[in-house]
Amino acid sequence: MTNDEQEIKKITSRNNPLKVPGGYFDQLTDNIMSQIPDTPAHKQQPATPVINLWDKIKPWLYMTAMFIGITITFQNIKKIKPQPTSENYTATEQLQPPEEITIEQLADEAMIDPYTLYQYITEE
Amino acid sequence: MRNLTDQQLRDQLANPLTRRSAFEETVRRYSRPLYMHIRRIVLTHADTDDILQNTFLSAWRNLDAFRGDSKLSTWLYRIAHNHSIDHLRQHRARHHLPIDDPAQHTLQTLESDPWFDGDQTQKLLLSAIATLPDRQKEVFQLKYFDELKYSEIAEILQTTEGSLKASYHHAVKKITKYIKEHTTH
Numbered sequence: 070m071t072n073d074e075q076e077i078k079k080i081t082s083r084n085n086p087l088k089v090p091g092g093y094f095d096q097l098t099d100n101i102m103s104q105i106p107d108t109p110a111h112k113q114q115p116a117t118p119v120i121n122l123w124d125k126i127k128p129w130l131y132m133t134a135m136f137i138g139i140t141i142t143f144q145n146i147k148k149i150k151p152q153p154t155s156e157n158y159t160a161t162e163q164l165q166p167p168e169e170i171t172i173e174q175l176a177d178e179a180m181i182d183p184y185t186l187y188q189y190i191t192e193e
Numbered sequence: 194m195r196n197l198t199d200q201q202l203r204d205q206l207a208n209p210l211t212r213r214s215a216f217e218e219t220v221r222r223y224s225r226p227l228y229m230h231i232r233r234i235v236l237t238h239a240d241t242d243d244i245l246q247n248t249f250l251s252a253w254r255n256l257d258a259f260r261g262d263s264k265l266s267t268w269l270y271r272i273a274h275n276h277s278i279d280h281l282r283q284h285r286a287r288h289h290l291p292i293d294d295p296a297q298h299t300l301q302t303l304e305s306d307p308w309f310d311g312d313q314t315q316k317l318l319l320s321a322i323a324t325l326p327d328r329q330k331e332v333f334q335l336k337y338f339d340e341l342k343y344s345e346i347a348e349i350l351q352t353t354e355g356s357l358k359a360s361y362h363h364a365v366k367k368i369t370k371y372i373k374e375h376t377t378h
Contacts, residue, residue, distance in 0.1 A: 073369040077337070080318045080372070086311025087232050093242075094228075098220045101249045105216070 203261050212256065220249050223266060226339065227273045233334050234277040235284075236299065236319070238308035244280055248273040263348050270341070271349045274331070296320035314376075321371035328352075329364040336361050 176183040197205065197218065205215035227248060232241040251272055252259075259268055299320045303309045311319075322330055328350075335346045336357075343354040350357070 071365065073365045074337075076369050076372070077318065077365065080314050084310075085229075086309055086315045087229065087238075088308045088310050089228070089238065090308065094221075094224055097224055097242075097245070098217060101220050101246055102213075102217050104246070104250060105213070105253050107213070 199265055203265055206256060206259070206265075207261070216253060216256070219252075219265065219269075223269050224249075226266075227269060230270065230334065230339055231273055231277045233319075233322075233338060234274075235280055236302045236309075237306040239306075240280060240284075244273070244276045248276050251276070264345065267341075267345045267348050270335075270339070270345075274335075274349055295323040299323040314372075317372055317375055318368070321368045321375075324371060325364055325367060329360045329367070332357050332360040333364040333368070337365075 172183055172186060176186045179186070197215075202215055202218060202222075205211040206219065208215075224245065228241060228245050231244045231248070232238070235241055235244060248269065252269060255272075259265075297320075299322075300316060303311070303316055303319060322333060325333065331350055332346060335341050335349065336343070341349075343357050346357055347354045
C-alpha cells in the first residue's frame with residue numbers, strides 16, 4: 070500500500086457513513102423473490118407454435134384461386150364485348166360525313182390569299 | 194444452501210429444479226457488497242434500492258446468458274455497475290445537471306439523503322472521488338472499496354489490466370491532493 074493509499078485509509082477506516090434502514094437486507098431478499106415468478110426463467114418463454122400442413126398451404130391456395138378467378142372474369146368480358154374487324158371498321162369510317170372546309174379556311178392554311186386560290190381552281 | 198461454494202451455486206443456478214432456491218441464496222450473498230458498490234456511485238439510499246432490485250431482476254431474466262465463463266460475483270457486479278451508470282446518465286439528462294462542479298453536487302446530494310451519516314472528512318473524500326474522470330472513479334471504487342482484483346475489474350469494465358493500474362494510480366494521487374488542498378488545519 071502506498072503512502073497516498075494509507076492517507077485515504079485513515080479516512081475510510083472510520084465508521085461507514087452510508088447507512089441502511091434496519092432490516093433492509095432481510096426484507097430485500099423476500100422483496101426480490103416475490104417479484105420473480107415460480108417457474109424458471111427459461112420456461113417462461115412461450116412455446117414455439119406448431120403450424121400444420123393446412124395452415125402452410127392455405128395462403129398459396131387462396132392466391133391460386135384468386136388468379137383463376139381473375140383469368141375467368143377477363144375471358145368472359147372478352148366474349149361479351151365484340152372486337153372490331155377490318156370490314157366493319159371500313160363501314161364505320163364510310164358512315165362518317167366528310168368534314169366541310171371553306172375556301173377561306175383552305176387559303177388560310179395554305180398561306181395564300183383566297184383570290185389566288187379561286188384563280189387556281191377556275192383554271193382547271 | 195448457505196455453505197455452497199461459488200462454483201456449487203453456479204451449478205445449482207444452471208439446474209432448473211434448483212434455480213430458484215440458488216438464486217435466493219445469490220441475492221442473500223451478494224446484496225450487501227452490490228448495495229455498497231451502487232451506493233458509492235449514486236449516493237442516495239432510495240436510488241440504490243431501485244437499482245439493486247433491478248440488478249437482481251435483470252440477472253434472473255438473463256441467467257441463461259450466464260455461461261459461467263466469469264465468476265458469479267463479477268457477472269453481478271457488471272450488471273449492477275451498468276445499471277448505476279445508466280441511472281446517473283438519465284438523472285443528469287433529466288435534471289439538466291451542470292457537470293462543471295461535481296464535488297458541490299455530491300455534497301448537496303449527500304446532505305439531502307437522510308441515510309448519510311458522515312463527518313466533514315468523509316464528505317471530502319466522496320467529493321474528491323466525484324471530481325475524478327469517470328474511468329478513474331470506477332477503477333478506484335472497484336479496487337479500493339470493493340477490493341476486487343485487477344483481472345475482475347478488467348472484466349467488469351471491459352478493458353485491459355494495464356490501463357486500469359495506471360488509472361488507479363492517477364486516481365489515488367488526485368484524491369490525496371484534493372483532500373490536502375481542501376483540509377483546513
